[in-house]
Amino acid sequence: MTPRNEDPAAPTLDSIPDFTTRRAPASATVPNPHFAAAARPPTAPPRAVPVVATRESESAYTDSTPIDWKLVTELRISASETLAARFGHTNASLGEVFAETNRAELEHAAKDIIKDAVQSRRRDTISRGENWSDGFTFRLHQAVFDAIFGLAQFQRFVDDETITDVHIDGIDNVWIIRGDGTPERWLEPLAESDTDLIALVQYFATKEGRAFDRANPRLRLALGTHVRLTAEHPPIARRVSVKLRMHRTVGATLESLASTGMLTHSATDFLRAAIRAHKNIVVAGDRGVGKTTLLRALANALDPAEPLVTIEGERELHLDLTGHHQIATSLEAQPGAGLVDVTGRRTGEIVADDLVEDSMRLGAQRVIVGEVLGSEINAMFQVMQAGAGSLSTIHSRSAGDAISRMAGLALKSGNVNPEWVHSEIAAHIDFIVYVRKVIDDKNVLHRWLSDIVEVVPTSADPVRATINPIFETIGRTYTAELTHPPSDSVKQELGWAGLPENFFTRSA
Structure with a gap:
């Protein structure tokens, strides 16, 4: 069994900043061979092979292990139900809870709820002979928090202030556009399947009292103050198609x-x-x-x-x-x-x-x-x-x-x-x-x-x-x-x- 990481300086959930201002870590992108970034000579890109979420060993979730977004979804649903109940909205949608409750109070309560849910799941994995490093546990905390208060898998694009647009045509055909106009392919799949990606967009729609399905196949949403989401559901699009537009210059003069x-x-x-x-x-x-x-x-x-x-x-x-x-x-x-x-x-x-x-x-x-x-x-x-x-x-x-x-x-x-x-x-x-x-x-x-x-x-x-x-x-x-x-x-x-x-x- 891989030894546990007991680093006392490991990050805690209390250190998670507001999702609209947090900067993302280095992104998993590769330059488009047909477009070079401004003032950079063109270079041959590595092979555009999707990164598959795998663990370094069957018993180790290390600091570098990719996040399992199905697990994040399970924890998000559980934490959201607990959060709604705590504020007296047992049968209400999360959108109604957001509309009727102070955001700061919700975030403060959610951090403790998420921490309890993640630690409970961590104990279960340890009992099965597996282990989560403190770094992986913190990233999972953060991912669940982003799934409730931010944009889940899409949050990394919002946090990277150099990204202005994201074009998604199914889970494995994702392109980002940076402020200098450079297109780059995002290699890490955004979900395990297109069905999971549709479910994510449906979650955003539900929070705004909207629907996204075959009967309502076109969706236009403003997500917060900086992101506009446009989505097309099959059969209008061959695969689920999503466009994110980040507004980085709201205060322009x-x-x-x-x-x-x-x-x-x-x-x-x-x-x-x-x-x-x-x-x-x-x-x-x-x-x-x-x-x-x-x-x-x-x-x-x-x-x-x-x-x-x-x-x-x-x-x-x-x-x-x-x-x-x-x-x-x-x-x-x-x-x-x-x-x-x-x-x-x-x-x-x-x-x-x-x-x-x-x-x-x-x-x-x-x-x-x-x-x-x-x-x-x-x-x-x-x-x-x-x-x-x-x-x-x-x-x-x-x-x-x-x-x-x-x-x-x-x-x-x-x-x-x-x-x-x-x-x-x-x-x-x-x-x-x-x-x-x-x-x-x-x-x-x-x-x-x-x-x-x-x-x-x-x-x-x-x-x-x-x-x-x-x-x-x-x-x-x-x-x-x-x-x-x-x-x-x-x-x-x-x-x-x-x-x-x-x-x-x-x-x-």
Whole structure:
């Protein structure tokens, strides 16, 4: 039998920090041979063979033994039931317990409950002639704690601050994307089977009062303040498909983005004046270019005392949690459940349109409709008609293409006249800010604000919109420079908002 590790300095459960800030240990990844990290020469990767969770011997669980996630699930279920009962919720779901109980009290109680459950299981293994080292026992404590309060197997991705995205197509085809755009394959299976992975996603869904199964095969969840989960259940996807998006820049400002080279100081001054002048701004670009980050930075240029409401299909802006805004409310559409009624909606379904009126009744001076993917376009139009100055993001291939994209989404939503759609865009969208992402010939990723255009009516047809470029990327650079002034009326309004009179005549 392997001797027990009696190191008195071994970690204890009390030393587990909050899961949202703890850094992960070195990850089991291998670089993608087709992508090299920035400023690193490409190297041949090792064979992409999944790491199988095995013990060094049949009787030893050492500090390096991989965690058995089936065991973690068993301990999580047992500890959760005990935790719920301790707070008087014997038959309640863990989600209800979280909603009705102070988080700090839950975590404090859970540590003792988890410790007792793990130590009991450890004694059982010792009685069978096996042994857990103190290091393995601590990691098991931590894994169960993460399974209840964090993201279980996914927690390691959250803890590694260099990871921005995780793509999962079944348990053994997992890719992570780091902040520099480098894709790497994760070699350790996330569960023993796809069925176990589905069960994990179902657990997250249940905590939020949602379902994930063949009858409800599409899931969109905000997990905490930094993670967005998207999942597709078979048969929509061939295997269970999960996407995790980590929001690492919730507190971004225009100044902080300018310091990274994402935009120039001239563009920063222009956008700050546009915000103060209550202009409607749409941030456009491809996936993963930084649209949401830039929108947060624009929102953080608002007066902190200005009452703010955000409307989102999936909560990801988190402007109510940054501490910058004194009065901020986050509203999120709800998918509903059950059968579809005569109106074509499920019981309890709340769409972005419904929340526009709510935002007005909440006394918002500024309403932001976040990502526009579909029916949110109607809410965006309603808010921008009000004239208080709003912000939204949209996917498009160029600044000019954003106009066609908005028109297409509005027409797809139904019951609208094409002429009305184009007149709304021409009359109520003031600026489109386009963000671009490029990997150059040295495999270096560049993200930058490439264009700011003014949306103006066409001379031939005033109800249709065209663009007037103000900032453009010229040549093979990664910087947008001032090239043209806006229309005279807008220039005057920006001047009233503090933009210097000589701004458009001096060099950017």
